[in-house]
Amino acid sequence: MSDRHNFFELPHKPFRLMWMELVGAIGAINPRDEAALARLEARVEFATDVYAEHNRDESEWYGPRLRELHAELAARWLADHEDHLRLLASLGGRTRAVRAELAVAARRDLLADLYRFFCEFVADDLAHMSLEEGQIMFAFQAAYDDDRLHELEAAFIAERVSPDAMQRLTPLYLRACNVDERAVVFAWLQRRTPADIFDDLMGGVVANVVPAGELAEIRARLGFVAA
Numbered sequence: 001m002s003d004r005h006n007f008f009e010l011p012h013k014p015f016r017l018m019w020m021e022l023v024g025a026i027g028a029i030n031p032r033d034e035a036a037l038a039r040l041e042a043r044v045e046f047a048t049d050v051y052a053e054h055n056r057d058e059s060e061w062y063g064p065r066l067r068e069l070h071a072e073l074a075a076r077w078l079a080d081h082e083d084h085l086r087l088l089a090s091l092g093g094r095t096r097a098v099r100a101e102l103a104v105a106a107r108r109d110l111l112a113d114l115y116r117f118f119c120e121f122v123a124d125d126l127a128h129m130s131l132e133e134g135q136i137m138f139a140f141q142a143a144y145d146d147d148r149l150h151e152l153e154a155a156f157i158a159e160r161v162s163p164d165a166m167q168r169l170t171p172l173y174l175r176a177c178n179v180d181e182r183a184v185v186f187a188w189l190q191r192r193t194p195a196d197i198f199d200d201l202m203g204g205v206v207a208n209v210v211p212a213g214e215l216a217e218i219r220a221r222l223g224f225v226a227a
């Protein structure tokens, strides 16, 4: 594996975790449990929203830059995103259709179809993320040195990742990432979220997810004042 900077790897980890957990949730759901079906709908809505945003961000921000480097690869990549946006909309519709159906036997069939459809989407999307971390990233690495890749990533975060989006995704990022990646996420949060939101996150979700010893290590590494 290349030791060059790869700006697709870290953001994909939370999305992989999100899809894996959703596979489990869809597979295990009880068609008679109205509350669980409502919670599933909310989870799918969150997942499809944040992933559609990820697709659009990649297409609209990195897409034109890749087109300059490799037009054919860029065209294929953007077409994948368009296709996935349709699949994400279909996933939302299929999920809502389960609770709208009142007959349990019919719900069972709809859930079985939803499970198959979702697993096929995940298989396709895992391959898509590998393409981004591989062939697409290699095109950027061939054109730019690592300092320039870091600058591009910082510009992307500044222009496309709002403090709100960052706050919304922080729990997933922290749960999906290892200690080194968490340190990177904290540095992004510190740079991109207002001080009061940053303090809330550090005292809430961060303290709940990250073990105390690891948190102290990351704080020291980043030069934060001790909590």
Ligand SMILES: [Fe+2]
Binding pocket: 054, 055, 058, 081, 128, 132
């Ligand atoms: Fe993508």
Ligand SMILES: [Fe+2]
Binding pocket: 008, 012, 054, 058, 129, 132
């Ligand atoms: Fe991606």
